[in-house]
Amino acid sequence: MLVAKNLSKSYKELKALSNVNLSIKKGELYGMLGPNGAGKTTTISILSSLLKPDRGEIFYEDKSLYQNLSECKKLIGVVPQEIALYEDLTASENLNFWGTMYGIKGKKLQTKSDELLEFLGLTDRKNHKVKTYSGGMKRRINIAAALLHDPKIVFMDEPTVGIDPQSRNLIFEVIEELHSRGLTMIYTTHYMEEAERLCDRIGIIDEGKIIAEGTLDELKASSSIKEEIHLKYSNPQKNGLEKLSEKYKGQLLINKDHLILSSSQANAELPELIQLCSQSELLLDKIDIRSLSLESIFLELTGKSLRD
Template sequence: MIRAEKIIKTYGKTRVLNEISLHIAEGECYGLLGPNGAGKTTSIGVLSTLISPEKGTVMINGYDILKSPTACKKSIGVVSQEIALYQELSGYENLRFWGGLYGIKNIELNKRIKETLELLGLDNRQNDKVKTYSGGMKRRINIASALLHKPKVLFMDEPTVGIDPQSRNLIFEIIEKLRKEGMTIVYTTHYMEEAERLCDRIGIIDNGEIIAEGNLQELKAYASESEGVAITFTSISEQQYQSLVKFMKIKRSENTIYFYTPEVQKELAKIILKCTEVSLDITQIEIIKSNLETIFLSLTGKKLRDS
């Protein structure tokens, strides 16, 4: 369905995508997870024909994006980060315009608009101007405009940015429904709970490179050391730190030390005892369960949303 090989894209002197390769099967929901500036939006831009890569090939639904861009565009839908809608037009008029650009005939277009509005729970507001909609409703209409031509592949670039939890849940339900219908979805986010909930496979992107890829279990195996305990101290001297290095595999972040162990329950008492032995003054203890956030931290040494 999607086959990207060794994609390179450079802006000025910055290489934004560095030999990225992606293979996404039909009906799969693939999450591209990474912090701001990691290359998620550029990746979506390249895969969706908007941005031309310098090197590499991309095949979408059997079409080469450089050789057959129009055929490729007809078979994909893109939900951008921006709410790209005409505020002065109604939801219905917006959908008629965007659907019309894909050459859908009048009767069929009306039928699809009706179906899509029902799917997104917006059928009762279709004749109101978009400027009167809430942020969540605008996001849903934005999604609707990408679904009218029934694309085989849907690219969603952070579609839940800046919306209320209720609308976010509704969007999740829509995506889950589309998945069940067999649509291939590429979903970028920097919210790990979204990727965990929605995606069959996840690619972790950082500095323009896919640094890990797989389902949640496989990623956990990638970063087996991501479970453990984080203990914060009032202060840590170099001597105290060196004593702990000899004791267990650790990582330090200011006054917090991460002790990596798959058996936290068993090891916790031993860790606390060791800290007391080296005269460290504990202020906080936090058990770290393995999730995408900790996997990301373990793989990159960076937090997803702080960076």
């Protein structure tokens, strides 16, 4: 469906993308997982022709994007990271505006717009001005707008950031339904849980490079980590946490009230960890051993956390 070869893009001295290669199959839901500034939006902007790469080639169904721009653009729908809606218009009016931009008119536009508003759970509010909508509802109109012209591939750039849990769940259900209907999608996120739940294949992106790619099982199998020790603590002492961080360099994530230690053999590592915690005067509230997550894989590959 989509092949991108050696995409590179710099903003002055900053290399936002270097030699990104992608090959997305028809019907695939591909997740691009990476922290802030990794290059997700830059990649999506380039793939959807909003931004020109410095180098590289893009093909949609074997046709070069730049040599067949208007034809390829019809295949593409984009849900941008920044919400692009007219606040003083209603949801219906916003969709009418976008539909007209895509060249859809009259009854066809009306029917399609109503069908999508229903699909996104917005029928009740469709005649209210967008400025009265929650962040999650606005995001849902954005998704509807991207689907108006029946695209064959849809890019969703972090569609669940900063929205309420109800809208987030609804968006997940919508994406799963679109996936089951065979729509090809590229989904960017910095939430590993979303990539794990939704995506057929995941590309991990950091500092403008895809550093690992595969199904969740493939990514797990290629890692030397097998398990994670999750340890909930209280009474944190700065010195104690520093000592632990020193001892388990590149293996330990420290959060506000819990630690995650990536491990190749959790049972063997646990006694020493408990001893070190006790020496550091950390009070242990709960310990459990879980199977490997993408967070640990990211830590292993980059030495840093997915979240700031």
